[in-house]
Amino acid sequence: xxxxxxxxxxxxxxxxxxxxxxxxxxxxxxxxxxxxxxxxxxxxxxxxxxxxxxxxxxxxxxxxxxxxxxxxxxxxxxxxxxxxxxxxxxxxxxxxxxxxxxxxxxxxxxxxxxxxxxxxxxxxxxxxxxxxxxxxxxxxxxxxxxxxxxxxxxxxxxxxxxxxxxxxxxxxxxxxxxxxxxxxxxxxxxxxxxxxxxxxx
Amino acid sequence: xxxxxxxxxxxxxxxxxxxxxxxxxxxxxxxxxxxxxxxxxxxxxxxxxxxxxxxxxxxxxxxxxxxxxxxxxxxxxxxxxxxxxxxxxxxxxxxxxxxxxxxxxxxxxxxxxxxxxxxxxxxxxxxxxxxxxxxxxxxxxxxxxxxxxxxxxxxxxxxxxxxxxxxxxxxxxxxxxxxxxxxxxxxxxxxxxxxxxxxxxxxxxxxxxxxxxxxxxxxxxxxxxxxxxxxxxxxxxxxxxxxxxxxxxxxxxxxxxxxxxxxxxxxxxxxxxxxxxxxxxxxxxxxxxxxxxxxxxxxxxxxxxxxxxxxxxxxxxxxxxxxxxxxxxxxxxxxxxxxxxxxxxxxxxxxxxxxxxxxxxxxxxxxxxxxxxxxxxxxxxxxxxxxxxxxxxxxxxxxxxxxxxxxxxxxxxxxxxxxxxxxxxxxxxxxxxxxxxxxxxxxxxxxxxxxxxxxxxxxxxxxxxxxxxxxxxxxxxxxxxxxxxxxxxxxxxxxxxxxxxxxxxxxxxxxxxxxxxxxxxxxxxxxxxxxxxxxxxxxxxxxxxxxxxxxxxxxxxxxxxxxxxxxxxxxxxxxxxxxxxxxxxxxxxxxxxxxxxxxxxxxxxxxxxxxxxxxxxxxxxxxxxxxxxxxxxxxxxxxxxxxxxxxxxxxxxxxxxxxxxxxxxxxxxxxxxxxxxxxxxxxxxxxxxxxxxxxxxxxxxxxxxxxxxxxxxxxxxxxxxxxxxxxxxxxxxxxxxxxxxxxxxxxxxxxxxxxxxxxxxxxxxxxxxxxxxxxxxxxxxxxxxxx
Numbered sequence: 004x005x006x007x008x009x010x011x012x013x014x015x016x017x018x019x020x021x022x023x024x025x026x027x028x029x030x031x032x033x034x035x036x037x038x039x040x041x042x043x044x045x046x047x048x049x050x051x052x053x054x055x056x057x058x059x060x061x062x063x064x065x066x067x068x069x070x071x072x073x074x075x076x077x078x079x080x081x082x083x084x085x086x087x088x089x090x091x092x093x094x095x096x097x098x099x100x101x102x103x104x105x106x107x108x109x110x111x112x113x114x115x116x117x118x119x120x121x122x123x124x125x126x127x128x129x130x131x132x133x134x135x136x137x138x139x140x141x142x143x144x145x146x147x148x149x150x151x152x153x154x155x156x157x158x159x160x161x162x163x164x165x166x167x168x169x170x171x172x173x174x175x176x177x178x179x180x181x182x183x184x185x186x187x188x189x190x191x192x193x194x195x196x197x198x199x200x201x202x203x204x
Numbered sequence: 205x206x207x208x209x210x211x212x213x214x215x216x217x218x219x220x221x222x223x224x225x226x227x228x229x230x231x232x233x234x235x236x237x238x239x240x241x242x243x244x245x246x247x248x249x250x251x252x253x254x255x256x257x258x259x260x261x262x263x264x265x266x267x268x269x270x271x272x273x274x275x276x277x278x279x280x281x282x283x284x285x286x287x288x289x290x291x292x293x294x295x296x297x298x299x300x301x302x303x304x305x306x307x308x309x310x311x312x313x314x315x316x317x318x319x320x321x322x323x324x325x326x327x328x329x330x331x332x333x334x335x336x337x338x339x340x341x342x343x344x345x346x347x348x349x350x351x352x353x354x355x356x357x358x359x360x361x362x363x364x365x366x367x368x369x370x371x372x373x374x375x376x377x378x379x380x381x382x383x384x385x386x387x388x389x390x391x392x393x394x395x396x397x398x399x400x401x402x403x404x405x406x407x408x409x410x411x412x413x414x415x416x417x418x419x420x421x422x423x424x425x426x427x428x429x430x431x432x433x434x435x436x437x438x439x440x441x442x443x444x445x446x447x448x449x450x451x452x453x454x455x456x457x458x459x460x461x462x463x464x465x466x467x468x469x470x471x472x473x474x475x476x477x478x479x480x481x482x483x484x485x486x487x488x489x490x491x492x493x494x495x496x497x498x499x500x501x502x503x504x505x506x507x508x509x510x511x512x513x514x515x516x517x518x519x520x521x522x523x524x525x526x527x528x529x530x531x532x533x534x535x536x537x538x539x540x541x542x543x544x545x546x547x548x549x550x551x552x553x554x555x556x557x558x559x560x561x562x563x564x565x566x567x568x569x570x571x572x573x574x575x576x577x578x579x580x581x582x583x584x585x586x587x588x589x590x591x592x593x594x595x596x597x598x599x600x601x602x603x604x605x606x607x608x609x610x611x612x613x614x615x616x617x618x619x620x621x622x623x624x625x626x627x628x629x630x631x632x633x634x635x636x637x638x639x640x641x642x643x644x645x646x647x648x649x650x651x652x653x654x655x656x657x658x659x660x661x662x663x664x665x666x667x668x669x670x671x672x673x674x675x676x677x678x679x680x681x682x683x684x685x686x687x688x689x690x691x692x693x694x695x696x697x698x699x700x701x702x703x704x705x706x707x708x709x710x711x712x713x714x715x716x717x718x719x720x721x722x723x724x725x726x727x728x729x730x731x732x733x734x735x736x737x738x739x740x741x742x743x744x745x746x747x748x749x750x751x752x753x754x755x756x757x758x759x760x761x762x763x764x765x766x767x768x769x770x771x772x773x774x775x776x777x778x779x780x781x782x783x784x785x786x787x788x789x790x791x792x793x794x795x796x797x798x799x800x801x802x803x804x805x806x807x808x809x810x811x812x813x814x815x816x817x818x819x820x821x822x823x824x825x826x827x828x829x830x831x832x833x834x835x836x837x838x839x840x841x842x843x844x845x846x847x848x849x850x851x852x853x854x855x856x857x858x859x860x861x862x863x864x865x866x867x868x869x870x871x872x873x874x875x876x877x878x879x880x881x882x883x884x885x886x887x888x889x890x891x892x893x894x895x896x897x898x899x900x901x902x903x904x905x906x907x908x909x910x911x912x913x914x915x916x917x918x919x920x921x922x923x924x925x926x927x928x929x930x931x932x933x934x935x936x937x938x939x940x941x942x943x944x945x946x947x948x949x950x951x952x953x954x955x956x957x958x959x960x961x962x963x964x965x966x967x968x969x970x971x972x973x974x975x976x977x978x979x980x981x982x983x984x985x986x987x988x989x990x991x
């Protein structure tokens with residue numbers, strides 16, 4: 004799949020999203036107290052090594068693989084047995100020339116990685132409650148950072164119009180304990196986020 | 205007099221509290237709300253449920269921020285307003301500012317102090333939570349648990365490997381009995397022999413009661429194949445809660461997998477694994493999990509330390525801000541509250557200073573300030589009443605003074621008040637009129653200084669002194685005397701005017717002296733008239749008696765001696781007798797006139813027509829009328845008057861004769877006699893007036909004053925009784941006589957100044973009318989005035 008040429012509505016969406024992120028950042032009072040503690044420009048960068056959207060008669064399926072380095076902060080936290088949360092979020096929008104694009108489908112996956120010092124294993128738990136132990140961090144992260152044929156939408160949810168898919172994979176700090184959120188707000192180490200917007204064929 | 209309700213219980217309502225205080229109420233409510241939120245905030249901290257607090261932190265924070273912003277806005281508005289008032293010099297704003305500043309200081313200072321202490325406390329205490337020792341202890345605990353479990357795992361691995369080797373050496377393959385024996389030997393929970401693909405070949409143990417033993421993951425089998433033995437702890441997974449940890453502890457176990465070596469190398473022989481599962485003591489597992497959880501929590505908190513600190517300090521700061529702003533607002537509201545009665549009072553004072561004594565507003569409170577305003581309002585009322593009273597009495601005094609002044613001004617008597625030094629203090633117009641001197645111009649000076657009054661003043665003063673020293677009996681508080689004042693009427697002193705004054709003196713308080721005097725010249729004149737008439741009557745009587753014998757004797761002499769004498773003697777006799785007779789006749793006339801004056805015949809009053817009388821008398825002056833010197837101008841339809849015809853005829857005769865005499869020497873002398881009816885405002889005839897006008901030289905000033913006294917005359921011949929008789933008859937008729945000069949009076953020498961406008965006029969007003977019942981009733985003064 005090749006990425007589509009820039010499209011007006013896509014731009015608009017991304018601008019709105021940027022605003023949303025800015026707002027969510029301003030949301031944290033810690034930022035308010037400490038002043039602007041850092042810029043997301045220095046955030047740990049990740050990359051999508053593969054990204055595939057497939058639409059067939061069963062629905063829309065997404066396959067992806069993210070490759071990233073954990074920042075020092077999250078790595079440290081993970082080593083200290085603090086659980087980390089990774090979220091993959093996919094949203095499908097229907098183009099509308101007369102209004103904001105309509106969201107037709109939304110799918111989320113959440114992984115929780117925690118180091119168990121007693122057995123020196125990394126345990127990965129998904130939202131559904133399935134969990135698995137991995138002896139190394141790399142294996143555990145690798146398990147969270149890829150999906151194959153993830154069903155994002157039913158076929159009925161899409162019509163004949165033009166659709167596009169927005170995908171975000173990020174380290175979600177909103178699920179951390181609140182004081183910790185306040186403590187790390189604005190810290191670029193924790194700003195891991197990979198995005199991709201793709202037109203659905 | 206003025207009993208309308210004033211202040212006090214029934215007084216007017218005080219004005220409603222201004223919107224300022226309503227505003228203060230809103231602000232106070234806001235502040236109370238803020239305080240409540242802060243309390244909720246602090247409650248969240250105080251309760252040992254940090255999770256709840258942390259969950260609600262953000263929205264609480266923003267609500268508080270919003271509230272703080274609202275408070276800031278309100279305070280800024282209030283402050284700007286207050287400063288604006290101060291800069292405008294609005295009344296009371298300085299006091300308000302001062303009070304607000306004081307209250308604000310009282311509110312803010314402790315708040316800031318507490319904030320500083322709390323800030324230090326929070327930041328230090330949060331740091332103290334994260335102690336190296338605690339961290340070390342947790343680490344040690346964790347390591348302890350891990351070491352124990354590792355020991356168990358490796359021990360089981362060794363044992364399992366040995367057991368597997370023994371199993372492999374004893375070719376008797378696997379028998380359930382030996383397996384069971386092995387299980388007991390290893391005190392394992394479960395022992396199984398599985399095939400290369402993980403299928404269970406033989407199993408024994410507590411869990412075999414129904415269920416197949418747990419399948420061994422292929423990964424483990426692979427490892428066991430490579431390393432001969434592999435073991436791991438299971439069921440120690442993190443589940444978060446303590447209950448889950450306890451449950452996990454119950455199912456915690458160690459599993460070891462070892463390859464059973466094959467002794468016969470027959471091909472196709474299936475490789476087998478010995479799987480030994482051993483329980484970990486539940487207490488140990490639970491403790492190890494608890495330590496793990498605590499460690500995790502601790503690490504989490506350590507990581508969140510700065511956030512926590514920010515959170516607490518943010519809470520504190522917000523609390524401070526809210527408290528300070530609340531304090532500021534309360535300060536403004538309270539100072540308003542406190543300043544209200546003071547401002548009311550001050551405003552009232554300012555109003556009173558401006559002279560506004562209207563009833564003042566009362567601050568309705570039971571404290572001393574309210575009492576102060578109440579007292580002030582009462583005081584103002586009393587002041588107002590007192591002022592009104594003073595004003596009224598001043599008005600009364602003014603009225604009395606005006607009254608007195610009016611009385612004084614219209615008093616015919618002259619009044620002069622001297623102060624203690626003898627200087628003139630008060631003079632009424634009467635005094636000026638009587639003395640004919642501008643006395644009011646001499647106010648503050650002594651009476652001696654008035655020209656022509658030196659002697660009079662001296663005499664009066666002496667009399668005052670005398671009275672003061674030795675008051676005569678009967679004049680305890682005043683003295684009375686008559687003085688004759690001589691005025692040099694002309695420069696050459698030819699005519700000396702004199703007036704007679706009756707002076708009464710009295711001492712007034714504070715050494716002042718009062719002098720009241722009347723011009724009694726006319727009175728004296730009347731007395732003189734009276735005396736004259738008495739003299740005339742006696743003289744007439746005494747003189748008339750011998751006259752007839754004298755005349756008769758003389759005529760008899762002529763009769764007897766007339767024929768005997770001849771020549772010159774006879775002539776002389778005749779001449780002498782004629783002279784005697786003529787003179788006696790003249791004497792008789794004189795005496796008759798005296799008699800007429802002194803003893804007029806008793807009047808007999810009848811209704812008379814004045815016009816008829818005039819015509820009758822004028823009949824005697826035919827020549828004068830014909831020559832045009834005398835003319836009559838009679839009003840028609842004159843009402844009849846009550847009078848004595850004979851006497852009135854005499855009056856008219858006298859007047860006409862006088863007038864004709866006055867113009868006798870003038871070629872163009874004219875005399876006019878006029879009758880007319882004087883009417884009052886309603887048109888009724890008040891009096892009948894008879895006027896005789898001539899264009900002669902007029903009367904001199906001196907004569908004018910005493911014209912009605914006998915022997916006052918301007919004629920060379922005449923008794924001077926004419927006008928005296930007129931006056932007397934007029935008095936008897938209740939008529940008023942007026943003498944006046946027309947135009948400019950003649951100068952001292954009697955020369956007329958201007959021919960056209962001069963002459964004399966005598967007018968008689970008869971107010972007793974024949975049909976005067978109505979008129980008399982209307983004009984009682986007219987009849988009584990005549991006397």
